[in-house]
Amino acid sequence: MSASKIEFYVSCKGLKKADVLSKSDPFAVVKLGHTNKDGKVNYTEIGRTETIGNTSDPKFTKQFILDFFFNEIQYVKIYDSDQVSDDDSLGKADFTLGALMSAPGRSITEALKDRSGRLAKGVMIIRAEEVASCADRCKLSLRGIKLKNKDGIFGKSDPFFTVSRLREDEKWQQVHKSEVIMNDLSPAWQPQDMSVQALCNGDYLRPLQLEVWDWDRDGDHDCMGRLKTSLQGLLEGQGREMDLEHPKKDKKGKGQLKVDHAEVHRQPTLLEYLAGGLQISMTCAIDFTGSNGSPSHPQSLHYLDPSGRLNQYQQAIWSIGHILQDYDSDKMFPVYGFGGRINGQPVSHCFPICRVSHAGGSEEAYGVQGILEAYSAAMTSVQLAGPTLFTEVLETAMARANRPSTQADQRYDVLLILTDGIINDMQQTIDSLVAASNLPLSVVIVGVGQADFSDMSRLDGDGGMLEDSARTKATRDIVQFVPFSKYNLAEGGMGARLAADTMAEIPDQLLKFFRSKAITPNPPRPAAPLPQPPRSPTAPRAHGAAAGGASFDPPPPYTR
Template sequence: MQSRPRIQIGISCRNLPTKLRGSYAKFSVAHGGFLHEKHVTETELQNNIASPIFITRLNLEYYFEEKQIITAEIFQCEQEDREDSHLLGFVQCTVGRVIHSGGQVEQPLISDEQQKKYLKHADPSMPTTVVVCIREDPFYKENICLKMQGFNLDKKDFFGKSDPYVTIYRRNERGKLQKCCRSEVIKNTLFPDFRPIPICLDKLCGGNIDCELYFRCFDWDGAVGDSEEVDTELDDLIGEFTTTVSDLLRADENGLEFKLINPPKKRKKKYYQHSGLLNVKLYFAQTKYSFLDYIFGGTSINVVVGVDLSNHAAAAQLSKTRQIEMAQSCNEYGVAIQAVMEILQEYDSDQLFPAFGFGSKLSTGGKICNKYPLSGDANNYFCKGMAGVLEAYRRSFDVLHLAGPVCFSPIVRDVSETAKRNKDAENYYVLLILTNGTVDDWIETKKAVIEASFLPISIIVIGIGGGNFSDMEILDQDFGLLKVGQEQACRDNVQFVQMRRFLRMAADGTDNLRWSKVALAKEVLAELPSQMMDYFERSHLAPSHTVPGQPRLLRNLADPIWWRQFTQPFSSPVRGELNTSSETKQSGMDTGRLLEEREEDQPDHPQSVVPVVQAPATQSRPLPDADPSYRLGERLTSNVHLTSVRCLSASLVGESSGPPRTTHRVPSVRSDDTNTNPKDRGNPFPNVRRQMSLGPAFHSSTSGRKLPGAYEQVSRKPSTSEK
């Protein structure tokens, strides 16, 4: 099971008053039910600096399915013990918003009248701001491969060659050896070339790159049959050696070569040298990306809401007065919308959400609507944020009567038509459907869901009430992919949750019931990151923009100076955001006959091109199969992510004239490739120095250590293929 990603949060300030001796920050991250789980830290004291960059960071796990709120308070004091501290103000933001903004958000300091007295000594021409930076901890990313290759190993079998494999150990907190990873068994060879092992540094060294790793090479005896199950107590030891992750990180692209020493043979033989050589090297897997790489790189999660307004129990038809009362109350529909969209709206650039109702009948004319805009405006069916969707839902009962049938396929195909135009890593679509019963167009719905599985779409279905949800269980595909005739879904992109499972007793001890929105959001959004990664990996899509703050070379991870700059602000901070208008975003949602007519009438209608100025840290990354003439302006869609537009200084704008350089991403990395990505070598802004950021500051050693005694490094011999 893949470990949960971890992030590091850093704080810096701009234009603080310098009258007092120093300043420091106290910041916390709250999440969970009632935000009771908190991670709090206090930075070091920065002496008399107007724009301090605090070194102390907060390291914590990232929860996509929870709302994590960052609160940073800025203090100033005169004494070292901080007893005379004065609060200057605070800022507050969410982890999701900072990550979706490219890893950095700058906000003005919020202060009351009492606190503003201390800010009057600052520069009046500039506001006092706080910069919150978030980076993904590279020690927990599985984008590093361990490659091992043996040369001239000892022969252990009487009738054949050895069957070698390598096991790596490190000592835990108790001082006992703990297995980190193991290679596969390669039979009947003395020159094994093991497959690369994807691994994260935390699993390999526990976050301490100076801890010793024990490499032990065994000969598999096959004592348990033909399977590759190994038993180190029964298998013969070929040889062993020790090294550190720090030494491996500082090695060149050829890695390091070690002598395998067999202690019993060394004690018995006077002129014993070694039992073979093992070459070990670490390198970046350039095609391996994490979920946060896509969010940092500009992927926007676009939410479309569909509300089932039908009533399957015709005898229990509600009066209009009762409908209005139900809409005004905090019913199950409102709780479900609030629980899910409160999380997902942080990952949408403009927070404009299409919201539709279906299975309803208009009060004027009595026409059944399979897709009615909850906003009431057929020309603009976007709602601003979660609050706008809730308000539009509550107003819909003034013009709608509950009726059947219930058809899912129109709204699913509607989203599919939009996703077909944006099959890149910049946009991913989530269709949230709230239903209270079965589906009447069952076959068409299954076909629409199968088609959506090949597109960047995930479907979340929340069952409201106590109806029959057997059809929804089939759509969930937990027990098999959906299939209709010869058509079959390529992946599971549907998540179904029944609302009634999240009723809880009130916390005050009364008999009242309440909804657990935190538990509902966890259940509903638990599979969304894996569904997104499944689509991106199947489609071979890289992040749309270069992920900021990532190490370019493996040796950066062993450099304390590089780690010190981990959460420093970028040289060109983001100061603005380009929001897409509802009219532009709406154009991509028109489907059906109207869409076909528009395409026939305007076949050569050019796509709108937005001028873009890119900072070095956010240089656009083309798709793997992109044409060399593929221009950046042609890739911009209606939903422009805020990291696509950077507000740079006037000098930077002047230096960045000309079309952006287009490169191709290397589809795969062999064991002999270097650790640098060819597309990241060029700097389109040569006069602007790139600032590298990322990582804990506990790596203090800068010099490589020599291997002790018999485990000395030797020059690498050419492999058989090289000979």
């Protein structure tokens, strides 16, 4: 299936008031649906917007980018975010991407419905556009000069600014929001780092609108002034003071915005890092808790079918591992289990699977085939137990990733966790993930089986950066969660879709880490010299044979 990349933004109007003493605090949850062969649509969460406090008309700045296939269903829900009680549903809307991309202006307005399908209060507006290929980033430093005070004689305004771009339908779409500076009419905002693709979709002359707002606790922010420009105008306007205008066009001075600094720099690509010798290593962690079911029973998630049919753990290892192994030169992968007992010993929450069947051996398996063989061998010695705890596995992966990744020696780790249930150490896991965000590490979690994985969305930073128990925020999002049940690998191409969706966020996570450390791609390595012809005839290598005798022929296909 060929695909184009599209982006879309979500906004709402007229949402119901879900809180007693104030308006709602809405955020949007976006789910992508696939129709299975039985005609049922299975939905998977792909991200969340930021939460906007105390408003009935939120305009979310979160950008969603996804592959556009001919007729996938996009399912969007709006929730009221409440710090005391569970989230209250404000309504939902569903639509097909085909309808969105073929609508005039690529914009649709959908009436919200409640959980029973009846009309709810408010509408949702979805605006889309095809994504232009652009790896540039913009750094922009702005300051306000003598902004008009909106807080009367007893205080000063609390300004922040937003950036909106003009859409194809001649409407403005907000794409960026700065921090708020309290009680200051000449604020100097922190330098803003923005994707040029998100800012103007790669068009440097595309009209942009900068608006300065006075932040109010009740969410009813007051516009202090606005101006129109473009990315090219900002680049050429360094040091220039630009007059702000008020929407009502009154003649009183509204202050100025000054461009202290504006620059565009090209962001290196993952391919450039790989060409320069970047090594990506994978660590695999497998859930051996009792909720998987007895391995001797055909309904168990760990059942090893004598016919060669792969269980979900084996399918996920093969689909994801055989892609990652190509980016590691030695193809040696640590493999751990958690939540199991080895030969009747106390429960271990991180044990090397390879040593279960080969005492005193290495913790690493050679290639994906080696991971699968170690997993199968361990099933004869590991008793399923519990509970499901991630912390020890995370700390082990963090210790491996903690080796220096320098300009000369560029390394990055991916931890693949395969689990069947809800984790029992959520806060400790979040604490570890916040600490891990400073390391060259990404964490991919694949949920196997039919358990309720809704809590896993807390670990994925799509709705905002994770915050640990000490209120320290993660420096970047490093987690991607995918439920295996979304994919029927009996259908052609679904194994590739599983791998693609599971690893979709790794390139950006990797690039953000190296950018934060000012590590740039090394020069491309020279091609390896051509092998010399043998001096004497040799027997041909058997099909699928590799160094060390390991075989990398794919396992038997999954069938139902």
